[in-house]
Amino acid sequence: MAKQLKMENVDRISGLHDSILIHILSFLSSKQVIRTSILSTRWRYLFALLPNLHFDFEGDLWRRGYTSYRHIDIYSYGCLVDKMLITHNMTNIDKLRLKCRTMIDPDRFHAWISAAVHRGVKHLDLNISPGKFTTRPAVLLTCRTLVTLKLCMEFDFVLDVPKGAHFPNLKTIYLEEVNFSNDDSVKSLLSGCTSLEDLVIEKFLMSNISNFNISHHLLKRLTLLYTYQSDYGWITIDAPNLVYLEYDDELVAGYSLQNLQSLVKADIDISNSLEVDGSTFFRGICNVRSLILSDTSLELLLSCEPLPVFANLVKLKIHCSNDLRPYYDQWEKGLETLLSSLPELEKLEFNQEALISLPEKVPSCLLSKLKSIKISGFADERDCIGKAKYFLKNGRALEKLTIRTALRCSEERKSKISKVLSASPRESKHLCIFIF
Structure with missing residues (x-):
């Protein structure tokens, strides 16, 4: 019986390998991870070996029952981040996610980012207020280990990327409410990302930019969503390896789409409040094999003279917005006009109202491909x-x-x-x- 009791008191978990214990800790919140350091000397510094760190100031404080954030609460949480990022920087960081819209001292915030860069962070996800970040975050511009960078800011944040910035391993960039200081800043960012494959830019002002030039020889996926103040701006896309394009916006003043012969899929939702001709845009993507169009995009495409021929298009989907259906009867022509320009079409999906009338001449795709x-x-x-x-x-x-x-x-x-x-x-x- 004594031997059985002795076996029951054995701490089997603490005897596990570090890698297993780190895996267990990865399922806990940051606060819970820190608490494990008081269990024993075996656990004292294990938290510092965690490769993935996620700090959500508002979310974590809210889950702890706070309906408003006192200064002492924010200070206490900041000390927790200090301990995990700075005090015991014993290992590299694979991923750091930091969501912080509260009043954190900018110097302290920069110390956190500097620590992450020093520890070779690969995936950085920042959801913060711009007051914590200067317009030229030099600490990030020295990071050679980044593979993924995600910045979610606010509209008054302007990113100024100097010439010579270099991110040799950066493959994915996601920018939300991040604005560029000028055309050169865009060029410096893209030219410095020699391995870039995926670029997402959402909700940005073009007031400082005359030509938003996205030129990159390795870029595979590009998403542009909701530009503002783009009445006089141009968008240039030159990407010979681009396979996916998503564009959801109003038309800008002009386009230059070049070298998109590798494009496989495009998802286009354009409204035309400026009454600008969309011919240049659609001619630039006419090599695509799979195409999703909104109602307004279809209407804009049908207004092009001459109508572009999509010689490689195999799949077409017309996405219908319920609030636009009453306007179909105002269209002069519908999907039936486009079908004659889709000789290889095999799969078609549309709302019946987009087909205004039946084609007088049967489209060749219907006779042999669809x-x-x-x-x-x-x-x-x-x-x-x-x-x-x-x-x-x-x-x-x-x-x-x-x-x-x-x-x-x-x-x-x-x-x-x-x-x-x-x-x-x-x-x-x-x-x-x-x-x-």
Whole structure:
């Protein structure tokens, strides 16, 4: 019995290898990790070996029950960060996430970033107020180990990147509400990232920039979301290895899209409040194989003269915004016009209202290439039925027709649609019809 009691008192966990204990600690909050240092001498400095650190001032204080943040609370949390980042800098940091919108002394904040850089941080995620960061964060510009950099700031933060900045390992950049001081600052950042593959820029002002020039020979994925004050600015994209482009914005004054022959997929949502011609933009992406367009983007594309030919496009999806549906009847032409410019199209998805009329001449893609069609917003009315019948009659390669009915379409009406379409003449012998 004594031997059994002795075995039960053995601390088996503390006898585990450091790597296993560090893995266990990775599931705890920062505060809980620090508390383990008082368990025994074995645990005293284990927290300093954690490769991934996540500090969320507001979130952690809120989870501790604080509805407002006293100075002493913020100071106490700051001391915790000091202890984990600075006091015991025994190992490299793989990832540091720091969310801090509270009143932290800028010098203290810079000390944290400096410690992370000194410890070879690879993935840095900062969600902070700009008062804690100077416009030229020199401490970051000396970091050669960064692989991922994410900055979420506020609109009054301006990033000034000097010539000579060098990030040899940086592959991913995500900037939200980060503005550039001038054209040269953009150029310095991109030229200094010799390994850059993924760039996301969201919610930024173009008031300081005349030409937002994104030129990079290795860039593979580019996302541009919501620029502001872009009435007179240009956007230049020169990326021979770009495979994915997402662009969600109003048209800017002008575009120069070059060397996008590798583009595979594009997701485009453009509104045209400036009434600028979009021909240059769409001609620049006409080599794409998969394309998602919003309603307004489709309308803008259809206004181009001449209409660009998407010779390699295999998949097209027209994304419908519910609040725009009443304006379809104001369009002079719809999707039927674009189909003649898509000779290789195999998969098509659209809301039935985007097809304003039936093409007088059957598009070549429908006669030989189109395999899958999905029509949304469908009802048991003559116009909708007529559109579906057109595809059945002319779709020689069609294998799948999916009908997604309007929200208030009853089961009885769905059954009626199914019976009508099942009895309709069809060109393809291998066609399946699905109605939801």
